[in-house]
Amino acid sequence: TYVVTDNCIRCKYMDCVEVCPVDCFYEGENMLVINPSECIDCGVCEPECPAEAILPDTENGLEKWLELNTKYSAEWPNITVKGEAPADADAMKGVEGKLEKFFS
């Protein structure tokens, strides 16, 4: 599966939702997550994300993100249509420690 990681927090560009063939993105206030049990591993969303937030969970150290994507995709509503990114999305791109500071 692919997972959404901290680079999405407060960037939330939503380009990813438009390309997913199985509509497996879920929307929180500050970020999106992927439902790992619905993701078919096609990989098309990865290059679409301007913040480089989407990664295959086979990369090292992504266990916590797999857990977070699993947990919140069960709680948050499905999203299939791109909305408006936050006004300061570009300024938030690549900022460190976003999980600790901004995730709620």
Ligand code: SF4
């Ligand atoms: Fe959707 Fe494919 Fe991305 Fe999985 S890898 S979330 S199926 S676009």
Ligand code: F3S
């Ligand atoms: Fe987030 Fe990138 Fe999608 S910033 S909302 S994973 S396009």
